Amino acid sequence: MKDAPGTRDYDWWLLAILAAICTVGVIEIYSATHGSPLAGMHMRQVRWLVIGFALMFALSRLDYHLILDQAPLLYVIGIVALIAVLVMGHSRFGAKRWIPILGEFLQVSELVKLIIIIVVARFFAEVRTDELSLPDLIKAGLLVGLPLVLILKQPDLGTALVLLPMLVVGAFLAGLQWQHAAIVSLVGILAVGSVFYPPVSRHILKPYQRERVTSFLHPEEDAKGSGYQVLQSKIAVGSGGFWGKGFGNGTQNQLGYIPVRYSDFIMAAWAEEQGFKGVLLALGLYMALLLRLVQNAQRAKDRAGMFLVMGVAAALGFHVLVNVAMVIGAMPVTGIPLPLMSYGGSATLFVFLAIGLVMNVRLRRFVN
């Protein structure tokens, strides 16, 4: 096994796409926060980006097989951390999601996302049959289900949901049988249905979550209550028009009508100021990113590498879909950030570490 692959082997296209998305994000964070009490936030984001790049390169050097070997340990660490957060975590915005690490508050669930990608990859890589058996499927479900429930308890519905596409994509690639798929889909539909069915949702959702669901279903009924965020976001996006209002000129953005305009709703701010053409650019970059990830997965030298990269692609794709759909009012507000554009330390670090795994797999694609 040859060590230290050359810098030529890095996916420079992928890095260029990443850099472009980060630039767009920093520009819009600046536009959304300059001249407000949050001014300077874009520089803090740049700092996270720098740290993220460093961690990405560091992680890419460490052979992913070594990481996969430690999957059980990582899983235990993740579960313990989640329990620790529930017991003694730091509350912000009404949820226990943060623990202090290195003087910053980090969201444990972001780290757990990464761990689950690794654990799921390891699990399915070891299933050597062409078809995924039901016991294996159930095992995988339990493996993902435990941290999912713990994250739901924080409560953080958005992050919990992100674990599902990792499992689904992994299961498909591992040869999910259509009967099982049908059953799981049915269960999934029932689960989603119960969320939207008040008599049931009353027991399983927190009040704020129910409110979000309600306001998603009937935004006009309560234009200034829970539906306020979605409506203001749609106004921002719609009023941007094709050409946009120009950098720093979005009234919805500058006057604070867009909720958390520098983070979860940054796409609304971007769409208002840059218009449809800007949206085209941003979504084009995300599409290129995801396609590039899929390409890398196909070129992985082994099943484990492929599962790792596809896990990352599934997680990022799900983030983009749910976040952007929320911004245009097509999905309820779930609090999932837009990867690399939304401000946020933990989320940014997660994305870079995940990309670090991808690079890791890529660097070793010829090694054998």
Next chain:
Amino acid sequence: MASYVIVGMVGVLLLGFWKLQVIDSDKYLSMAERNRVRSIPVIAPRGRMLDRDGRVLVDNRPSFSVLLLRDDPALVDKNLPGISEGLGIPIEDLKDDLSTTRNLPKFQPIVIKPEASDADVAFIESHRSDIPILEMISISRRRYISGGFMAHASGYVGEVGEAQIESSNGRFRPGDFVGKTGLEKQYNDLLMGTDGLRRVIVNSVGKEVGPLPTQEAIPGKQIQLTIDYDLQQVAEQSLGTRPGAVVALDPRTGEVLAMVSRPTPDPNDFSVRVSKEEWKRLNEDPLHPLLNRAIQAQLAPGSVFKIITATAMLEDKVPPESYTAFCPGYATFYGRQFKCWVYGKSSHGVVNFRKAILDSCDIFFYNVGMKLGIDRLAYYATKMGIGHKTGVDLPSEESGLMPSQEWVERVFHRKWYAGETISVSTGQGAVTTTPLQLARTIGGIAMGGVFKQPHLLKDAQNVGEERFNISEPTVQKITDAMYGVVNDGGTGASLKLAGIELSGKSGTAQVIGYSTRERLGKQKKFEDNAWFVGYAPRRNPEIVVAVLVQESGQHGGTASGPVVRDIIKAYYDKKNKNTQGQTTVEYNHYDFGEGTNPADAAAVVHAAQSEAPAKIEGASAATAAIIPPQPESQTVPPPSKGTRR
């Protein structure tokens, strides 16, 4: 396969953006604009009203109104209890305000407290950040001279009604203050300015972050009135609190120098908002304080009408000027007895034209009326201004009524009874006039037949006039007789003023007939209405004053005459002030009798409703809207005693 999923996903998202940003973009753009811009009205102050010498009669005082910005219902709900407590408004009232205005656009603020106290202003200023939905606008409120000074002429303002908004072609908006009555209503277009709009950019928590171009308010125009503050004041004080009215005119121009109506509300009470209870009380008050009696009280003019009968007689020479009647205190027509006002006390004996006016002998004019006939009488009365509106520049003027054959046929589908002419010729029966009409008519006769359109706006354009040629000898004799009423021992002798040719005619009009009065006993409610119409000088007068004192129980010369005298004296005092100094005035304190008509006809008339009169029996007549000629007026009233002075 994964690649297709990715491309499909991005494509669907892009479609979503296309829908919002391209297809529905305009809709969201206007929503964003409404979010961003807050419009706060800048209320244009109303124009002031000045008297003829430029003294302020009606102006404005600064005041703050508290606005509630409703564009964020969540914020409104959250802050209602705090607002209720801070401004001392019951929370139910706030909710009422919100529910009644829920159909207005959300970005339009509503007034929740029209008159903010200093404490309210302090509360709003100190809670700017935590209650960002309160706003104050400076409003200029109407300020009238207190105590109801000139209140009926000036009128008052109030919040515009639904019907007015609809008929205004968008000129009025809910919450606007417009003239409701009087000059405020008549000249509302002049007085009312155009409100401006202060537009500001607000951020998502309602804080103002920057200005936008402001639309300036255009203040209303100031109007100068013909009212003379000094005369108005004398008129107000002289009439006192007695129900009635005063109108002073310059018959040469039609300018109204003073106009008083009693009782009066204080329009300052309406300048903010009238409570429902107060409004109800004013409307149900049996004395009708909201009625402008100067132009809306339609009452029998009593003996003042004899001047018209006399003019008709001299002009038609029917009967000839030399005609005399013998007055034993009563006369009999068609087998029925009609009394003169001296009945039971004395008699007038042989009465000629001049003596008939000086002593106000009813018998003389009964005979004149019988000889002239109702048609000639109605012809002259109508030509000289009775029975139709004067055209004064005030809303809701009443026309009074001059009965005629044509009128009874049209309204009652019956023939005119000759006996009715007897009542009408002395100003009783169905004939009714307003104080303003009488002032204009008597002034016009003294002017030789020029009847100017009364008006209160100083620089009124195209003042109308009606000319009715009255021959010079007739004017001479009539005015001489009216001079004699005051200065030659007539019914107004107590009013004599040294150095001033005060002339005039008294009138004491019965509210109900004698028979009814006897039945009910002598209640104040049914006392006579006292009139006096005086002018000076004797020919081509400069001022004519009509005074009505309602149900005073006194005759015209006693109750109303002094008011006329006071005003005319004040007019000359003012006129002579700089040149001759104060005029010494001699008062004669003789108590003279006064003629009233014995015809058993009621004639109290309050406002409006002059259409479709209903037939009303005696006692209820006092409260009725209009009294048709009663069949009773032809019956001979039983001789009554002790009701005369």
